[in-house]
Amino acid sequence: MAAEQAAQKPQERLSAWLAGDMAAVNLLIRDRMASEHAPRIPEVTAHLIEAGGKRLRPLLTLAAARLCGYDGPFHVHLAATVEFIHTATLLHDDVVDESSQRRGRPTANLLWDNKSSVLVGDYLFARSFQLMTETGNMRVLAILSNASAVIAEGEVLQLTAAQDLRTDESVYLKVVRGKTAALFSAATEVGGVIAGASAEQVKALYEYGDALGIAFQIVDDLLDYGGTDAVIGKNTGDDFRERKLTLPVIKAVAVATAEERAFWERVIEKGDQRDGDLDRARAIMAGHGTMEAARQDALMWAAKARTALDHLPAHELRDMLADLADYVVERIS
Amino acid sequence: MAAEQAAQKPQERLSAWLAGDMAAVNLLIRDRMASEHAPRIPEVTAHLIEAGGKRLRPLLTLAAARLCGYDGPFHVHLAATVEFIHTATLLHDDVVDESSQRRGRPTANLLWDNKSSVLVGDYLFARSFQLMTETGNMRVLAILSNASAVIAEGEVLQLTAAQDLRTDESVYLKVVRGKTAALFSAATEVGGVIAGASAEQVKALYEYGDALGIAFQIVDDLLDYGGTDAVIGKNTGDDFRERKLTLPVIKAVAVATAEERAFWERVIEKGDQRDGDLDRARAIMAGHGTMEAARQDALMWAAKARTALDHLPAHELRDMLADLADYVVERIS
Numbered sequence: 001m002a003a004e005q006a007a008q009k010p011q012e013r014l015s016a017w018l019a020g021d022m023a024a025v026n027l028l029i030r031d032r033m034a035s036e037h038a039p040r041i042p043e044v045t046a047h048l049i050e051a052g053g054k055r056l057r058p059l060l061t062l063a064a065a066r067l068c069g070y071d072g073p074f075h076v077h078l079a080a081t082v083e084f085i086h087t088a089t090l091l092h093d094d095v096v097d098e099s100s101q102r103r104g105r106p107t108a109n110l111l112w113d114n115k116s117s118v119l120v121g122d123y124l125f126a127r128s129f130q131l132m133t134e135t136g137n138m139r140v141l142a143i144l145s146n147a148s149a150v151i152a153e154g155e156v157l158q159l160t161a162a163q164d165l166r167t168d169e170s171v172y173l174k175v176v177r178g179k180t181a182a183l184f185s186a187a188t189e190v191g192g193v194i195a196g197a198s199a200e201q202v203k204a205l206y207e208y209g210d211a212l213g214i215a216f217q218i219v220d221d222l223l224d225y226g227g228t229d230a231v232i233g234k235n236t237g238d239d240f241r242e243r244k245l246t247l248p249v250i251k252a253v254a255v256a257t258a259e260e261r262a263f264w265e266r267v268i269e270k271g272d273q274r275d276g277d278l279d280r281a282r283a284i285m286a287g288h289g290t291m292e293a294a295r296q297d298a299l300m301w302a303a304k305a306r307t308a309l310d311h312l313p314a315h316e317l318r319d320m321l322a323d324l325a326d327y328v329v330e331r332i333s
Numbered sequence: 334m335a336a337e338q339a340a341q342k343p344q345e346r347l348s349a350w351l352a353g354d355m356a357a358v359n360l361l362i363r364d365r366m367a368s369e370h371a372p373r374i375p376e377v378t379a380h381l382i383e384a385g386g387k388r389l390r391p392l393l394t395l396a397a398a399r400l401c402g403y404d405g406p407f408h409v410h411l412a413a414t415v416e417f418i419h420t421a422t423l424l425h426d427d428v429v430d431e432s433s434q435r436r437g438r439p440t441a442n443l444l445w446d447n448k449s450s451v452l453v454g455d456y457l458f459a460r461s462f463q464l465m466t467e468t469g470n471m472r473v474l475a476i477l478s479n480a481s482a483v484i485a486e487g488e489v490l491q492l493t494a495a496q497d498l499r500t501d502e503s504v505y506l507k508v509v510r511g512k513t514a515a516l517f518s519a520a521t522e523v524g525g526v527i528a529g530a531s532a533e534q535v536k537a538l539y540e541y542g543d544a545l546g547i548a549f550q551i552v553d554d555l556l557d558y559g560g561t562d563a564v565i566g567k568n569t570g571d572d573f574r575e576r577k578l579t580l581p582v583i584k585a586v587a588v589a590t591a592e593e594r595a596f597w598e599r600v601i602e603k604g605d606q607r608d609g610d611l612d613r614a615r616a617i618m619a620g621h622g623t624m625e626a627a628r629q630d631a632l633m634w635a636a637k638a639r640t641a642l643d644h645l646p647a648h649e650l651r652d653m654l655a656d657l658a659d660y661v662v663e664r665i666s
Contacts, residue, residue: 037507038489092455096448115429118451119488122425122458126481129462133474141466141474148459155452156371174370 010323014059017317021062021076022055028080032127044120045087057082057187060212060321064191064205067317074135074194081144082187084128089151089183091121096155097242140190147186154178158244165253165269167245173214180220181213204311208321211305216328218298221246222291223331225282237278243268247297249281251290260284298329343656347392350650354395354409355388361413365460377453378420390415390520393545393654397524397538400650407468407527414477415520417461422484422516424454429488430575473523480519487511491577498586498602500578506547513553514546537644541654544638549661551631554579555624556664558615570611576601580630582614584623593617631662 008016015022035041058079065075095114125148132144158175161167188209192202224239225248239246245253245268253264263280267273285291305325312318341349348355368374391412398408428447458481465477491508494500521542525535557572558581572579578586578601586597596613599605618624638658645651 035486035489038486038493040489040493041486089455092451095451114447115492116489118425118428119485119492122422122454123482123485123489125455125458126478126485129478130475130482133471133478136471138466138469138471142463145459145462145466149456149463152452152456152459153368153371153374156368156373156449156456159448159452160371160373 010320010327011054011056011059014063014317014320014324015055017320018059018062018066021066021079022059024076025055025058025062025079025083028076028131029083032080032084032131033124035123040116041120041123044091044116045124055083057086057183060184060187060209061191063317063321064188065195066191067312067315067321068192068195068197068201068205069313070191070195072194074137075191077131077135078140078144078190078194079187081128081131082183082190084124084131085144085148085151086183088121088124088128089155089179091117091124093155096159097238135194137194139193143186143190143193147182150178150182152178154182161245163243163269163271164245165264167250168254169247169250172245172247172250176214176217177210180217181210184213184216185209200311201313204308207308208305208325211301211308212325212328215298215301215305215325218247218294218301219329219331222248222294222298225285226291240267240278240281241273243271247294248285248290251293252281252285252288255288255290256284295329302326302329343653343660344387344389344392347396347650347653347657348388350653351392351395351399354399354412355392357409358388358391358395358412358416361409361464362416365413365417365464366457368456373449374453374456377424377449378457388416390419390516393517393520393542394524396650396654397521398528399524400645400648400654401525401528401530401534401538402646403524403528405527407470408524410464410468411473411477411523411527412520414461414464415516415523417457417464418477418481418484419516421454421457421461422488422512424450424457426488429492430571468527470527472526476519476523476526480515483511483515485511487515494578496576496602496604497578498597500583501587502580502583505578505580505583509547509550510543513550514543517546517549518542533644534646537641540641541638541658544634544641545658545661548631548634548638548658551580551627551634552662552664555581555627555631558618559624573600573611573614574606576604580627581618581623584626585614585618585621588621588623589617628662635659635662 033042033045061079061082062075065078095117129145132141135141154175155178157171157178161171161175185206186209188205189202192205197205221239224236224246226236239249249264249268252260256264263277263284267277267281302325306322309318309322366375366378394412394415395408398411428450462478465474468474487508488511490504490511494504494508518539519542521538522535525538530538554572557569557579559569572582582597582601585593589597596610596617600610600614635658639655642651642655
């Protein structure tokens with residue numbers, strides 16, 4: 001039994017432990033994504049929400065709350081809130097990135113249109129604020145509304161930093177905090193706050209979510225250059241085509257030879273991309289070891305996440321969260 | 334002096350009476366629309382917010398609060414919240430409608446791109462939730478988050494109702510409540526709530542805002558068929574080109590001859606629009622008097638708004654709000 005359990009992925013163990021709570025979250029999500037007047041809304045959201053998303057963010061909220069001894073009803077509202085915010089940002093991201101595939105299926109903007117994606121995203125944002133308001137807890141409202149602002153700010157920053165070779169690792173970190181880590185850290189932090197955890201524990205939960213989110217996003221960016229369509233359900237090379245400055249590219253630009261620099265200027269700044277350019281980008285990064293260097297950064301953030309958990313009570317869920325931090329980076333090794 | 338004052342438009346009298354409060358609102362808006370990390374954000378918002386918008390919604394909040402005797406600081410936060418929600422919906426509307434002009438200037442989606450409009454809109458939504466959270470008042474949070482959901486739902490409904498000749502007046506009313514009246518009524522209602530007004534007064538403020546918003550939108554829809562570019566700073570005929578079923582069209586479709594029905598099917602359902610079709614649409618509506626019938630509906634809503642004010646204390650601001658209800662419809666006569 002122990003060996004069998006160890007063979008399970010940490011996220012599956014979290015899902016199993018929190019199965020009852022997660023069932024309540026799924027019920028609430030299904031209830032609140034409905035719309036009496038506009039049937040287009042549940043059509044679009046069902047496409048996304050039932051597409052087998054990993055529900056990672058709501059699991060983080062539920063785990064944080066339970067780990068801190070919460071036994072009230074509102075961690076379910078907060079978990080659904082976090083999933084709604086996430087789904088809304090996915091809908092808007094697909095419009096912004098002009099994506100055609102998400103989780104191995106056509107995106108909503110392709111199946112319906114950009115208009116529906118924008119407006120249904122807005123609807124889910126509004127629903128998420130309704131849900132969090134129902135908790136009656138001003139502190140979680142402040143945390144989640146701040147996180148929403150950081151997310152939007154990070155997305156705008158990514159938009160203006162794309163195609164700009166001057167983008168450095170500090171800008172990258174701000175973008176990553178916005179697009180991923182802000183919601184991870186808010187998800188864990190509100191779990192602690194609703195449970196009435198101590199200031200030190202709440203801070204530790206924030207730091208865990210922040211570091212986990214950064215590790216997660218670095219790995220996602222690496223997979224975009226190294227994964228396969230089948231594995232990640234997303235077109236490899238998307239970031240390259242969208243001329244995004246992700247960590248392995250930023251590191252490669254920093255040490256580029258004159259010839260390599262000319263290559264990056266052509267494909268990223270000018271957007272003049274030809275057959276074989278993606279392979280050449282991979283070869284240049286391999287030559288400088290920047291994929292491996294980015295993986296080391298991800299490992300460092302994962303270790304930071306694990307360390308933050310030391311401030312939390314000993315608990316099965318704490319061990320699963322620690323394993324999750326390691327697992328996030330193992331995806332690429 | 335009395336004659337001079339009477340000659341001023343009601344909104345100008347509200348602006349003058351509330352000048353001190355409005356200055357505080359403008360300062361707060363300027364402060365909160367900034368972004369340390371992403372300069373694109375204030376560029377886009379300044380373009381919209383400083384474009385001489387009428388600031389009608391924040392004036393409604395300030396007037397409602399003052400009229401109910403409020404002397405705290407938070408009506409300013411709520412007024413800024415309402416303007417941020419409004420500006421965010423304008424940014425997203427322009428993407429959805431593919432508009433090229435707003436308030437007589439090129440739209441943000443044309444000056445920058447759709448991506449910036451989507452993401453900066455999201456940023457303003459998030460900022461609006463931060464602002465309302467700062468009031469610490471759970472009831473205003475519930476009212477404004479509900480209004481946001483109704484707004485988004487109304488926009489989706491409008492999207493699916495467009496091009497559909499079965500759209501009737503009851504669907505139109507839902508769309509109009511979503512796109513306009515929900516924010517008007519939330520604006521006035523939260524003004525009363527923050528002032529600690531009685532349940533009866535809060536209900537009256539809600540009803541005033543709701544009826545004013547419906548009258549306002551009916552008039553806006555009429556102007557789209559009858560105004561001039563110079564007067565309304567918007568391209569006349571936009572609704573026709575976007576195949577929207579607005580009130581005068583819905584009334585004309587309901588009484589159409591077989592030949593007229595074929596015309597509406599071609600231009601609205603099939604979207605096959607040719608030179609002279611907009612003029613023909615106007616002629617058909619004039620023939621059935623549906624523009625005038627819609628104007629009568631607007632007058633009825635304006636009267637309803639005025640009547641709701643009877644439940645509120647006698648006050649100079651109350652008189653201005655009453656005059657505003659009449660003025661909104663006078664725009665087209």
